[in-house]
Amino acid sequence: MHGFGLASQFYFGRPAAELELHQVALMVALVKGPSFYDPRRNPERAKARRDLVINMLADHGHISAEERDHALAEPLGVRESRRLHTGSYPAYLDLVKRQLQTEYRDEDLSTEGLLIFTSLDPLAQSRADSAMSKVLADLEQRHGERAGDLEGAMVVTDPRTGEVLALVGGKDTRFEGFNRGLDARRPVGSLIKPAIYLAAIEQGYTLASLLTDEPVDLRMPNGDIWSPQNFDRQSHGDVILISALARSLNQSSVHLGLGIGLPKVIDMLKRLGVERSIQALPSLFLGAQEMTPMEVAEVYQTLAADGFRMPLRSIRMVTTAEGEELSRYPFQLRQQVGAQPIYLIRHAMQEVGRTGTARNAYQRLSADLNFAGKTGTSNDQRDSWFAGFTGNRLAVVWVGRDDNQQLPFTSTGGALPIWTEFMHQDQPEPLVSRRPSGIEVAWIDEKTGLLSDPRCEGSRQLPFISGTVPTISVDCGQFQPRSDPGESEENDSGGWFRNLFR
Numbered sequence: 001m002h003g004f005g006l007a008s009q010f011y012f013g014r015p016a017a018e019l020e021l022h023q024v025a026l027m028v029a030l031v032k033g034p035s036f037y038d039p040r041r042n043p044e045r046a047k048a049r050r051d052l053v054i055n056m057l058a059d060h061g062h063i064s065a066e067e068r069d070h071a072l073a074e075p076l077g078v079r080e081s082r083r084l085h086t087g088s089y090p091a092y093l094d095l096v097k098r099q100l101q102t103e104y105r106d107e108d109l110s111t112e113g114l115l116i117f118t119s120l121d122p123l124a125q126s127r128a129d130s131a132m133s134k135v136l137a138d139l140e141q142r143h144g145e146r147a148g149d150l151e152g153a154m155v156v157t158d159p160r161t162g163e164v165l166a167l168v169g170g171k172d173t174r175f176e177g178f179n180r181g182l183d184a185r186r187p188v189g190s191l192i193k194p195a196i197y198l199a200a201i202e203q204g205y206t207l208a209s210l211l212t213d214e215p216v217d218l219r220m221p222n223g224d225i226w227s228p229q230n231f232d233r234q235s236h237g238d239v240i241l242i243s244a245l246a247r248s249l250n251q252s253s254v255h256l257g258l259g260i261g262l263p264k265v266i267d268m269l270k271r272l273g274v275e276r277s278i279q280a281l282p283s284l285f286l287g288a289q290e291m292t293p294m295e296v297a298e299v300y301q302t303l304a305a306d307g308f309r310m311p312l313r314s315i316r317m318v319t320t321a322e323g324e325e326l327s328r329y330p331f332q333l334r335q336q337v338g339a340q341p342i343y344l345i346r347h348a349m350q351e352v353g354r355t356g357t358a359r360n361a362y363q364r365l366s367a368d369l370n371f372a373g374k375t376g377t378s379n380d381q382r383d384s385w386f387a388g389f390t391g392n393r394l395a396v397v398w399v400g401r402d403d404n405q406q407l408p409f410t411s412t413g414g415a416l417p418i419w420t421e422f423m424h425q426d427q428p429e430p431l432v433s434r435r436p437s438g439i440e441v442a443w444i445d446e447k448t449g450l451l452s453d454p455r456c457e458g459s460r461q462l463p464f465i466s467g468t469v470p471t472i473s474v475d476c477g478q479f480q481p482r483s484d485p486g487e488s489e490e491n492d493s494g495g496w497f498r499n500l501f502r
Helices: 004-012 021-031 044-061 066-072 090-101 121-145 189-202 241-247 252-261 264-272 282-286 293-304 339-354 359-363 415-426 495-499
Strands: 117-118 151-156 164-169 210-213 239-241 315-319 326-330 373-375 383-389 394-403 439-445 457-463
Touching: 004 021, 004 373, 021 066, 044 066, 044 293, 066 210, 090 117, 090 210, 090 415, 121 151, 121 164, 121 189, 121 394, 121 415, 151 293, 151 415, 189 264, 189 282, 189 293, 189 339, 189 373, 189 383, 210 241, 210 252, 210 439, 239 241, 241 252, 252 282, 264 282, 264 293, 293 339, 293 394, 339 373, 339 439, 339 457, 359 394, 359 415, 373 415, 383 415, 394 457, 457 495
Parallel strands: none
Antiparallel strands: 117 315, 151 164, 151 394, 210 239, 315 326, 373 383, 383 394, 439 457
């Protein structure tokens, strides 16, 4: 089924979801031998095979006699050209061509003999195109001249397989120009933070660890003083780790990064999928690193796949016109992060949607979706990012301007609405994170990160790696002995008055 969408465009110039019965039957007929039953070179043979499929559907009761007769009367109806329209999914086909060029010569690719089976999902691609065009048009209308000429990019994958399902390279989704999904290198902002927090969890931090959210001044190599601030220009004292990530607090992230060290963070980014050079500067903690949307998708794919790295791929198989297999692109994965740390960071990234910076997405999406993600806004508000995943969809969205001018909105006002619109149209499966062995749950106090009790105000349940649960408890009165139920208030003569002085 993964090559069905591209074949549908190849033969009929339309998405697979829009095919009529006789066209679907021809597609099924071609599976037995794409070359032998080629409808352009062997139309009579192809029609006979197609009609056989139609008759079998009727014989087994899947279609009525009337539907059978109508389908049999239809011509093959394939397009004359064997080439896809140049306007059909240009960004995605650009990705396919680039991946092919790593193994084949240009003259091989220019022939008509190769059959290329891709992971393109026409419905996902159509929905990504629609979400991008619709929301960018709304933003330009709402913000007027302040928005300027907005552009965007989106990468959609299946986190279970690493297959690229859709790719948007710009606002004009049918334009074959600059492919921002593959080539726009932009600072990723707070999208970097899950890697920092994950590295910290590997070093013994928990979701309840207290982080310092206070000003920090660092002298840079050129002598400048770097003083990062939170988006709200406020400091928040001590904040537990899960809340600091959900609220995307910059000062907490810098203190945390300095605490575990740049080498640990860089190592984590490399393990998650970053292959380009990474500058070992503290500004990395706030996402000064430039990456393309496709590179970001590589990183978040590993997070979505329970710590298993899967190289993103758009091609499943290449064959000759006669069906001889030339190349197969098998499912590949290797574990880069342990199950327990990944479980914790995914839990924290789900909190981004529940109570954090991406909570507006649930105004349109079902609360059962349980998505995990992260907002990202670069320095001076020039880039708007959101990366998030569900059970069967990962989508990375970037919004910005080609002239690199400031945007009149952050990640929550640009990239997040596009991501939300796509997910609303696509209706993906909810994210279900199965708890691995070595994880236990405890009630903790949100202010102190200490053990608490469900009866205490401000208490919440959090998962912990076994052996890291806090051992000290807050006292909210939960340990005070209760009076005998049979003892009346009247027997406690003057007790209410004495309690005033306790």
